[in-house]
Amino acid sequence: MSQARNKNKKMLFISHAEKDISIVEKFVDLLLDMGISEKSILCSSISELGVPLKVEIYDYLRNTLDSKGVIPIFMLSDNYYKSPACLNEMGAVWIKQTDYFFFLLPGFTFSQIKGAINPRKRGISLDCQSEHTLKNLKADLNHFHTELEDIFSLKPLQLWERRRDEFISAIQSHVPVTNPINMRNHEGFCIGQYTHEGSKVTFDTHTSTLCAYIDFHLTEAEICSAVIYTGERNLTRQWQAGAILSFDLKASASIKTLEVECRLRNRDSRISFPTSELWTHYQFRLSEFPADVSEWVALKEIKFLVRRKSSLIGHFEVKNLTIE
Template identity: 25%
Template sequence: MAAVKRNLLKIFPLVNDDFRIHIIRGGEEVILDSYDENVATELSSIITLGDSYKKLIARVPNYYPLYRNDLVESRKSYKCPLTLTDNEGASHEYELEVEGWIGTYKTTRGRKAEVSDFPDNFISLYANNKMGEFNILPIVGQNKLNEVYVVGQLFVDLFEKSELPDMSLSNRQGYKSDDPRYIAVISFVRETLLPDILKKREKFADITKSEKKKKKLEEIKNDEAKFRQSVESFKGKTAQCIIAAIGGQDRQNEMTDIVNTAINENMPELGIKSQIDNNKKKILISHTYNDKPLADIVFQMLLHNNVPAEDIIYTNCDDEICRIPEGVSIYDYLRNFFVESYSTQKIYVLFITSENTQRAWGAMAEIGAAWITQVDNKIFNIPPFTPKHPLNDEATWHSTERDEHGTLSMSKLNADVFCQKIEHVCDQINYTKRTREENKTYLSTLVAIR
C-alpha cells in the first residue's frame, strides 16, 4: 500500500482537501490528500515561481539559518511573450506564464523503497491542473550526478488554451517538441531554472562538508586540550610520588624539574599521541593565488604518490576537501597546526615562492610561523625570486621557469629535484611513494620539461 501511495502521488500530485484519492484493498485504506507540502519537508533547497507557491518555502527545513537566503528563494512567475497561430490560422500575441516550484532533496538515501517505484527525481509539466508530461529532466538536464536530487512541478496553462492547436501527443503523455510554447518552457528550465537550483544544491553540499570539517577540527582541539590536561596531571602526580618515595622534599623544585624533563624526553616512547596525530592535517601547500599553477602541480604530484587529499591544506585547491572550512578564519585554522603541543606530528610545509610571495601577507605569515615552530619544509621556487631568511635558504630548492605568458617549464635537472623533494616528503610522513621514473613520467604530463 505504501508503494502504491508513493507512485500515485507522483502521477496525481494535485490532491488536496477538495480532491482526495482513496486506496482500498481488503480492510486497508490509504487517503491521499497532499503532496507538495509533504515533499517540501524533504528538501534542502527550493525556488518557487508565483505567489501561489511561496508557502512551500516555510515547509523546507532550516538546516543552516545563516545561509537560509542562499538555499530558498521565492520568485515571480516566469513570463515571456510569444506570437502564436490560433486554430483559425490568425497570429496573435500571447503571454506564456510558468508557475510552480523546483527543489532538491536533502538526500536520496532510502527514497526508492521498491525496484518498481517511479523515479523520485523528475520535473513534471501541468496545464489547467492536469499532468501533461511526467518528467522533462532527461530533456533539460545534462545527466550530471547531482541531478538525482532534483524534483519539481511547473504549471503552464497556455499549453491547453482552447483557441490554440492541441500540442499534446496522441498518447496524452507528453507534448509536441516543436511547439513554440514547449520550446520556450524547455529553454527556460534548461538555461535558467535547473542551473539555478543545482547551484543551491552545491551550496548546501559545501556548507554540509564545511560543518563536518568544523566539527572535526573542534574535536581535535578538544582532544588536544584534554590530553594536555591529563599529561600535566600525570607529570605532577608522578613527580610527587617519586619525591615522597626517595625523601627529596627538601629539594622539591629541583626534583620536580628533573622528573618533568625525563618524562618530556621520553613521551614519544608512550605512543599515546597517535590518535590525535592521525586526525591532523599533514601537509600545507603555502602559496599565493598568482602562483596557483605551480601549486597545482605540487598537489597533483602528492596525490600521485598516494598522499590522501584530506591530509593536505591547500587554500586555493579545486577540491573542496583541502580548502579551509567555510566560515573559519584561515589564521585560526592554521594556528591549530603550527602551535607547539604534545603532538609528535608537526605539519610539513611546501613553500611555493616567487616575486609574488613578498607582497602577500598570508604567505609571509606562514613563512614566519614555520620558522618559529621549526617545522620541516621544502621550497619550490619561481625565478627571478631568490628565497631568503627566514626561509631555509641554505638548502637546495627547486626552480620552475615562468615565461611572460605565464607558461611553466623546468629543466631535466630540476624535474629530477622536484621528484626527489616530493618523494622525501612521502618518506618523512610514511606515504608509499612512486618510483623516480614513474614520478618523472607523470610530471612530464603536468609541465613542459626541457
C-alpha cells in the first residue's frame, strides 16, 4: 500500500550535471522556500535529497522515473549535454512522454537545445543581461511558482518576491566555466573565392594540434583563414568577469603576422599579433576585442587569418585554444 502511494506521490526530479551543482543547490533552496517538502524533491547531488544509502543508484532513478507522480525538471547547460547520465535521464523521460519543466543555466541558449527536449516548449532562461530579460525571468519564475502551488497544494508564500529576487541575484553572480574549445570542427577558407585550395587545414588527434597550410599562389583571395566552429556560445558573463582567450601558436618564418578573429552576434572582431617560429603562448581578454559586451551573447567561430600582403606561402599550428 505504501509502495503504491509512493508510485503516485508527486515528486520533483532535478535532472542536472554534477558540475552545475552550485546553481542547482540555489534552485533547490528556492523550491524549499516555496514550501515544497524535502521528501518531494530528488536531487542526486545533494545528499539529503539524493539516493538512499545501500541502494543501487541507477535502479533507484529508473524506478523513480517510472513513477506516475514524478515531474522532471531539466537544468540544461553545456555540462548537461556532455554527461551520459543526464542524456539517459532525458531519454527515459522522452520514452515515457512525461510532462516536464526545463531551465537554461547562465551561458546556455535556446539555440543550443537538442535531443529529446522540445525547444518549442516554453522553458525558462536563468540568464538576464538587461532590464527586459530580467523582467521576463521574474515573470517566468512567478508562473513556475504558481504551477507548483497548484501541483503541490502549497500555501501562498508572503515573501515569494523577495526569495525570487535573492535567487536571481545569487545565480547572476555565477560565472560559467568555459571548457577548452574543440578544434576538430574546422575548415580552411580563401575568403571571397569558391574554391579553397590556398588554405588547407588539418587536425592532429595525437597532439591535439590544428595545422594550417597557406599558399596564395593557389588562390586570388587576399585573405586565407583557418576557421574553428565553436557552436553558439553566450560569453557575456565571461566578458564581464575578465575572461581570456588563450592559445599556443607557432608559425613558419614566412608568416610574420596573424590575426585572431571572433565571429560574434552581428559582427566579426579581430586582433593582430606577431608570430614566432617557436611555440608561444598568447592571451587576449575578450574585452580587448573591438566589440561591445552585447555582441558576446553569441560566439560562433574563432578564425586565424593570414593576409596576402603579409606572406605568400607558409604554415602555422595552434593548440590549447580555450576561454577562461
